[in-house]
Amino acid sequence: MPQVASSPRGAASRRWFLKGLAASGAAALYAPRVRGQQPAHVVVVGGGFAGASCARTLKRLGPELAVTLIEPSLRFTACPFSNPVIAGLREMDAQQFGYDALRRDGVAVVSQAAVAVDAESRHVTIADGTVFSYQRLVMAPGIDLRFDATPGYDAVAAEAMPHAWKAGAQTLLLRRQLEAMDDGGVVVMSVPASPYRCPPGPYERASLIAHYLKTHKPRSKLIVLDAKDRFSKQGLFEAAWQSLYPGLLEWVSLSFGGQVTEVQPASMMLVTDFARHRADVANVIPPQRAGAIATAAGVADQTGWCPIDPVTFESRLQPGIHVIGDAAIAGAMPKSAFAADSQAKVCAAVIVDLLRDQVPSAQKLVNTCYSLVAPDYGISVAGVYHPRGGLLAEVEGAGGTSPADAGPAFRLQEARYAEAWFDTITTAVFG
Amino acid sequence: MGWGGLTFVAVAVALCCPAMAQQAPSGAVSCSGCHASAGSGGPVASLADRPAEEIVTALLQYRSGERTATVMDRIAKGFSDDEIHAIAEWFAAGGEQSARRSQP
Numbered sequence: 337m338p339q340v341a342s343s344p345r346g347a348a349s350r351r352w353f354l355k356g357l358a359a360s361g362a363a364a365l366y367a368p369r370v371r372g373q374q375p376a377h378v379v380v381v382g383g384g385f386a387g388a389s390c391a392r393t394l395k396r397l398g399p400e401l402a403v404t405l406i407e408p409s410l411r412f413t414a415c416p417f418s419n420p421v422i423a424g425l426r427e428m429d430a431q432q433f434g435y436d437a438l439r440r441d442g443v444a445v446v447s448q449a450a451v452a453v454d455a456e457s458r459h460v461t462i463a464d465g466t467v468f469s470y471q472r473l474v475m476a477p478g479i480d481l482r483f484d485a486t487p488g489y490d491a492v493a494a495e496a497m498p499h500a501w502k503a504g505a506q507t508l509l510l511r512r513q514l515e516a517m518d519d520g521g522v523v524v525m526s527v528p529a530s531p532y533r534c535p536p537g538p539y540e541r542a543s544l545i546a547h548y549l550k551t552h553k554p555r556s557k558l559i560v561l562d563a564k565d566r567f568s569k570q571g572l573f574e575a576a577w578q579s580l581y582p583g584l585l586e587w588v589s590l591s592f593g594g595q596v597t598e599v600q601p602a603s604m605m606l607v608t609d610f611a612r613h614r615a616d617v618a619n620v621i622p623p624q625r626a627g628a629i630a631t632a633a634g635v636a637d638q639t640g641w642c643p644i645d646p647v648t649f650e651s652r653l654q655p656g657i658h659v660i661g662d663a664a665i666a667g668a669m670p671k672s673a674f675a676a677d678s679q680a681k682v683c684a685a686v687i688v689d690l691l692r693d694q695v696p697s698a699q700k701l702v703n704t705c706y707s708l709v710a711p712d713y714g715i716s717v718a719g720v721y722h723p724r725g726g727l728l729a730e731v732e733g734a735g736g737t738s739p740a741d742a743g744p745a746f747r748l749q750e751a752r753y754a755e756a757w758f759d760t761i762t763t764a765v766f767g
Numbered sequence: 768m769g770w771g772g773l774t775f776v777a778v779a780v781a782l783c784c785p786a787m788a789q790q791a792p793s794g795a796v797s798c799s800g801c802h803a804s805a806g807s808g809g810p811v812a813s814l815a816d817r818p819a820e821e822i823v824t825a826l827l828q829y830r831s832g833e834r835t836a837t838v839m840d841r842i843a844k845g846f847s848d849d850e851i852h853a854i855a856e857w858f859a860a861g862g863e864q865s866a867r868r869s870q871p
Binding site: 393396674677678681682685697698699700701702703704716718719720722731733734735736738746749750752753756757759760761763764 | 842
């Protein structure tokens with residue numbers, strides 16, 4: 337039976353309530369306190385880059401706050417640099433991070449899934465029925481893969497044709513399939529239309545799979561079926577493919593029949609309007625939407641993503657709830673870990689201001705995304721964003737991609753910066 | 768300006784600074800995406816314990832193209848002189864670490 341706050345719902349808005357924490361593995365048990373003495377409670381749903389960074393920053397900027405992070409996984413598995421894991425260049429344990437540092441900072445980490453949000457009464461319910469009340473809720477649910485979007489592609493099909501778009505078991509499954517494939521095999525990737533998590537990610541993956549094939553199985557071929565005609569860092573990727581993987585990697589754009597309309601996992605077939613591609617290894621990256629709890633909370637719109645205010649990250653649909661990271665509609669800002677962390681820190685400062693009855697100020701945000709096209713060949717795209725016309729818009733004249741004419745030393749330096757970025761951001765958020 | 772004026776400025780600075788340390792200037796919190804708060808030994812420089820003038824000079828030179836870079840030239844172009852000075856002064860005053868010390 338669900339546990340609920342013992343006070344009437346109206347009075348509970350200044351009160352928060354935890355029960356069953358010992359059972360859920362959290363360290364502290366908080367008793368409700370007398371109104372006026374207790375700290376404001378901020379609940380964060382989702383422990384990826386956005387949620388973990390926001391929870392930690394909230395506690396740093398507002399030590400007086402009670403901050404609860406609700407995340408079912410005991411360890412976070414990072415998507416950035418999971419492509420090198422697929423290509424055998426990196427091991428999975430380098431991708432995994434725990435929440436002990438957040439606990440040490442005073443964040444209450446609850447290892448369960450959030451299952452319901454009542455935006456009106458400001459309550460979150462977790463899997464065991466415990467109800468938390470909040471003054472402010474941060475939702476960072478990341479993405480859900482749409483298993484209803486491509487005929488034939490569901491969770492069962494993903495065991496034969498992995499998506500590997502949430503790092504973890506799927507990442508290792510795709511790696512094992514590549515390792516088991518005979519030289520001379522055909523690998524087929526399917527890439528969705530925008531928006532989706534990590535715009536350049538599929539092309540980094542294609543590059544590193546091509547690198548693996550060139551190194552270990554040079555008679556093989558990689559076909560990339562794309563539901564788009566244009567993609568992030570396209571000129572840089574295509575130039576690198578031409579010089580590094582000629583004849584090995586074939587990119588098929590939307591206009592040339594790249595959109596996959598159906599998959600048949602039993603026969604390992606990917607179907608487009610123009611052709612049927614039989615794969616020895618298939619990597620189907622399906623269309624996506626905000627994590628399901630966003631829809632349950634009423635913060636996702638018909639697109640499946642979450643409209644927000646570009647200054648406060650507060651939901652356009654539900655007051656008191658802020659949405660950050662991949663789930664948010666952040667205008668020109670891409671769905672990246674760097675962007676998620678930038679948004680998280682701005683959102684935390686906004687919430688601290690709001691809870692102290694101060695007016696938050698508009699902030700610029702930065703994104704930098706590195707991609708590896710080979711282990712020693714990195715490229716990047718950067719952008720600076722500011723709130724304009726109700727969205728986060730690019731600051732004109734800033735940002736852009738690595739120069740097209742850069743030499744090998746520059747590409748090597750960007751590859752090393754990519755690795756350094758990963759170490760820095762994961763240390764800042766989880767270390 | 769006489770001593771009275773200076774005293775006034777000093778008091779004003781003393782009063783303002785806990786709040787100033789709290790409020791990161793526009794864009795500043797994104798820097799730590801790549802720049803570690805303490806020396807990490809990695810290839811990206813830490814911004815901790817650098818004088819404000821050094822950060823201002825670097826950003827202005829990245830912005831103008833006078834100093835070459837991989838990404839900082841592209842990022843610096845998104846910030847005005849005032850924003851660059853504010854970011855530099857915030858880092859020189861301790862940056863994100865200074866927020867730990869401030870209370871409302």
